[in-house]
Amino acid sequence: MKRDYVLAFLALIEDEIPIETALLGLKIVLKKRRHQKLLLPILRQVLLILGTKKGADEAQVIMVDKNTSDNLAKEIKSALLKLGVHEDTTIKEKFDQTLIGGFVATYNYREYDYSYKRILKSLHESITV
Secondary structure: OHHHHHHHHHHHHHOOOOHHHHHHHHHHHHHHOOOHHHHHHHHHHHHHHHHHHOOOOEEEEEEOOOOOOHHHHHHHHHHHHHHOOOOOOEEEEEEOHHHOOEEEEEEOOEEEEEEHHHHHHHHHHHHHO
């Protein structure tokens, strides 16, 4: 069932129907058939398919700065493997001082967040809630 929705949505996009119109139509059909819970999985699958169609084989790693320890480099490599990065995948590095430490790896719309910022934020939320 999900596959049919994905294929229909992709067909609309290929027919150059505006994304907003296609998305609105999808929402209406899902609501009418009481399949609203499928919206997110459908859109994820569409993004994965469109990403692979365009040859977008690029992983992104966001770190505090270029100076990474051996342990952190091993963690990054492990995270990229968990995300499914291949040997021929381009790895793009970005730097963000607000992470405090650690890294965030992204590949094929999946994210592995091993940043101190996220850890501290979740610790704060668990204490204050």
